[in-house]
Amino acid sequence: MELELYNTLTRKKEKFTPINDTVRIYSCGPTVYSYAHIGNFRAYVFMDTLRRVLKYNGYKLKHAMNITDVGHLESDADEGEDKIAKAARKENKDPYEIAKYYTDIFLRDFDRLNIDRPEIICKATDHIQEMIEFVSEIVKNGYGYETSKGVYFDISKLDEYPVLSDRKVNEQIAGARVEVDQEKRNPEDFALWIKAPEKHLMKWESPWGLCYPGWHIECSTMSQKYLGDEFDIHTGGIDHIPTHHENEIAQSKGKCGKIPARFWLHCNFLTIDGGKMSKSLGNIYTLDTLQEKNIEPLAYKLLCFSSHYRNKLNFTFQGAISANTSLQRLREGYRKHLKGTDDVEEEIINNFQKEFHQAINDDLNMPSAMSVVWDVVRYPKKSKKLSSLLLEFDSVLGLKIDQGQEKQEIPQEIQQLIEERKTARENKDWELSDKIRDIIKEKGYIIKDSKDGMILEKFEK
Numbered sequence: 001m002e003l004e005l006y007n008t009l010t011r012k013k014e015k016f017t018p019i020n021d022t023v024r025i026y027s028c029g030p031t032v033y034s035y036a037h038i039g040n041f042r043a044y045v046f047m048d049t050l051r052r053v054l055k056y057n058g059y060k061l062k063h064a065m066n067i068t069d070v071g072h073l074e075s076d077a078d079e080g081e082d083k084i085a086k087a088a089r090k091e092n093k094d095p096y097e098i099a100k101y102y103t104d105i106f107l108r109d110f111d112r113l114n115i116d117r118p119e120i121i122c123k124a125t126d127h128i129q130e131m132i133e134f135v136s137e138i139v140k141n142g143y144g145y146e147t148s149k150g151v152y153f154d155i156s157k158l159d160e161y162p163v164l165s166d167r168k169v170n171e172q173i174a175g176a177r178v179e180v181d182q183e184k185r186n187p188e189d190f191a192l193w194i195k196a197p198e199k200h201l202m203k204w205e206s207p208w209g210l211c212y213p214g215w216h217i218e219c220s221t222m223s224q225k226y227l228g229d230e231f232d233i234h235t236g237g238i239d240h241i242p243t244h245h246e247n248e249i250a251q252s253k254g255k256c257g258k259i260p261a262r263f264w265l266h267c268n269f270l271t272i273d274g275g276k277m278s279k280s281l282g283n284i285y286t287l288d289t290l291q292e293k294n295i296e297p298l299a300y301k302l303l304c305f306s307s308h309y310r311n312k313l314n315f316t317f318q319g320a321i322s323a324n325t326s327l328q329r330l331r332e333g334y335r336k337h338l339k340g341t342d343d344v345e346e347e348i349i350n351n352f353q354k355e356f357h358q359a360i361n362d363d364l365n366m367p368s369a370m371s372v373v374w375d376v377v378r379y380p381k382k383s384k385k386l387s388s389l390l391l392e393f394d395s396v397l398g399l400k401i402d403q404g405q406e407k408q409e410i411p412q413e414i415q416q417l418i419e420e421r422k423t424a425r426e427n428k429d430w431e432l433s434d435k436i437r438d439i440i441k442e443k444g445y446i447i448k449d450s451k452d453g454m455i456l457e458k459f460e461k
Contacts, residue, residue: 143254333377340382
């Protein structure tokens with residue numbers, strides 16, 4: 001059963017065939033200056049799904065993901081202050097202390113989402129010497145030049161630029177890490193290496209003086225070090241396409257004449273209530289935000305499966321609460337099959353397996369894959385064979401369906417009202433039961449009565 005993936009480079013779905021026996025992947029990791037939000041984590045859930053699908057297909061992996069702890073400036077137009085340095089100044093801490101703290105939090109959240117960690121997690125600041133050597137090779141090959149502000153990449157030397165997007169070159173956002181440099185040969189040339197101002201917090205000795213790296217050079221350097229000149233897959237968010245990934249390709253072509261990855265896969269944006277996520281709107285939500293509302297992190301992961309990774313995903317708290325309920329029902333369905341004694345024909349099992357495999361191999365079509373999962377959960381015969389099948393599927397989902405729901409902290413007041421409502425229903429006092437239900441709702445909880453019992457959900461009033 002062939003695996004097909006949508007390749008941004010060719011703008012079409014293609015049959016995936018690895019270069020050798022081990023699939024080599026590079027993923028753009030976080031800039032660790034603050035807490036990662038759920039919009040960030042959509043891209044890492046996608047990355048996790050890709051890893052799990054490749055493993056399901058029998059491939060071995062060598063996967064590298066960077067940690068950007070220097071060189072990423074405030075604007076995606078590559079202008080402004082270094083994000084790490086700015087956070088360090090704001091919190092009155094050392095930049096390395098800031099980076100370590102937020103790296104640890106990020107990896108903690110990785111584990112809360114049960115994201116399969118890449119084999120290699122590499123920090124930018126551990127690879128400064130390799131970056132200097134990379135830039136030196138670009139300059140030696142005639143693709144880079146020095147100005148009073150830094151070392152720039154000369155895009156006019158390339159046979160084609162850009163290659164991932166269909167924009168005109170004059171629409172390219174300048175990739176400089178500093179204000180527009182009048183010494184640049186072309187307005188669109190981007191900075192490889194930036195000469196540091198006297199008070200800049202993070203800087204290193206180099207052939208061009210005290211400097212710090214550009215964001216793009218970090219990924220090119222680390223991907224080549226761990227994966228070679230050419231590897232199989234590069235992943236990231238669609239916001240990386242027009243500048244960061246274009247410039248990664250340019251740099252690799254300038255050093256070794258090759259586009260580094262054969263497949264470029266990009267995850268679309270998460271929207272909040274149909275709009276953008278922003279600090280001014282107060283809708284920057286983290287996994288902690290969800291847990292405060294008794295929504296499991298893995299429920300967010302399940303929510304991500306409701307939309308294809310190349311489509312936008314709209315987040316609402318009501319949708320997240322529903323996903324939390326669905327996760328409980330998925331685990332309940334698994335447990336019912338685990339306790340089942342019915343026999344299910346092998347043909348039924350094989351058909352479910354085939355449908356699931358076809359879905360995930362169709363460019364990671366998780367909405368279709370989840371449809372198969374729910375068909376198995378709802379299958380009228382309850383069988384241990386089907387519980388084993390669900391566990392097999394969970395090797396791709398990573399939802400820990402064989403584990404119990406995280407305990408929901410229910411206030412004592414709500415517990416007391418639930419008991420009073422239970423007594424009212426036992427006495428068939430439906431008027432009192434409804435009255436207590438309304439009181440509970442006023443306090444931020446919804447009660448749903450089902451054939452499997454009562455379900456309590458917390459919601460945002």
